[in-house]
Amino acid sequence: MSLQDKYKELIDTARSAGTNNLQVNEREGVLHISGEAPTGSVKDNLWSIYGKIDxxxxxxxxxxxxxxxxxxxxxxLEVITQSSNLNVRRGPGTDEPIIGKAAHAEIVTLISKHSDQWWLxxxxxxxxxxxxxxxxxxxx
Amino acid sequence: MRNKHLSTAILCLALAAMVACKGKPSDSQIQTKVTEQLSTMPEVTADVKDGVVTLAGNAPDEAARASAETAVAGVEGVKSITNNIMVTPPAAPAPVATDTAAMANPADEALRTGVADITKDFPGANVKVEAGVITVTGELSAAKWKTLKQALDGLHPKRVDASGLKVK
Incomplete structure (x- = not known):
């Protein structure tokens, strides 16, 4: 069974849910899926389906x-740590000094994205x- | 009249002594000034004896060594300077990866930085990067592993190998 078949439900759901720039590529035995989901719950759902198949x-x-x-x-944005506070740092990187904390479940505002990983x-x-x-x- | 002359003489002597003191700072006064001048050079120490300053310690380069001497030379009361500062270039940062193959791969370096940022919050997991592949071992709760996997996938590795991971 090809990977595209194994993860058919995942790919189909991503497509039908309106994921933008959906890319599905198989490289060296790994299926790479990327895209921009319209909402956070669509993203959550895709991860649930992935977890159901694998x-x-x-x-x-x-x-x-x-x-x-x-x-x-x-x-x-909601802070979705397990239970602890989220560190707020002076710059993008864990080597940057911590200048504040956001509580678990606190609502914060996105100012800009430095990268996919670090947001101001x-x-x-x-x-x-x-x-x-x-x-x-x-x-x- | 005689008394008045005497007191004037004493006053003159006292004044002369004060002027002398002012004109010739003590070693401890020089030490204070010298230490002030060297405040930007934490690795340089100074010792003052009879107005002779002995500099010791480390400087990153020859220019810094010379500038320490120049700074101290400007301090009032310094007669001469013995510059024993050693030029020691700052130690190169310890290599993160010792294997040369990984060092030569800039993509791995970028992945490693991303992984290091993420894995700080996952003490149970041991995460390694090799040739674009992230390998996760150790033990994590299912919820934590899901969060970690989402974050690692966001770094676009070739593969995330969790075959050695125990999910509780």
Missing amino acids: PNYLSGDVVMDIQVATAVEGAK IRTKDGQEGYAHAQYLKPVE
Whole structure:
């Protein structure tokens, strides 16, 4: 069974949910999927389907990068850490000094994206700094 | 009348002593000034004895070594300077990866930086980068692993190999 067949439900859902710039390529036995989902819940759903086909994502035959279209400048973002505070840093990188914290589940504002990984945000206290995008989810 | 002459003489002597003091700063006064001048050079030390300043320590280059001497030479009361500062170039940053194959691959370096930023929050996981492939071992909860996998995939590796990872 080809990888495209194995992950057919995932690819079909990404397409039907209106994922922009959807790219599906197979390279060296790995299916690379990328695109921009219209909402955060579409992204969550795609990761759920991926996890259903490949429990706990352990096969290593997919690399999926789904960005969220609503994560634009000025957007409200929820801090989705497990339970701890999110570090807000002076610059983009964990070697940068921590200048503030955003609480778990706090709503912050996206100022700009330095990269896919590091976003400049403003906390509810008005503190501006860089935080890692993996813990930030656009509020719908 | 005699008394008045005496007191004038004492006053003159006292004044002369003060002037002398002012004209010739003590070693400790020189030390304070010299230390001030060297405040931007944390690795340089100075020792003052009878107005002779002995400089020691490290400077990153010859120019810094000379500028330390120049700065100290301007301090009042310094008679001469013995410059024992050693020129020691700053130590090269410790190589992150020791294997030359990985060093030669800039894509791996970029991946490593991204991985290092992400994995700080996942103490249970051991994440390595080799030839564009991210290998994850260790033990993580299912929820944490999902977060980590999403973040690692965002770095666009060739593959994320988690075959050695235990998911609780």
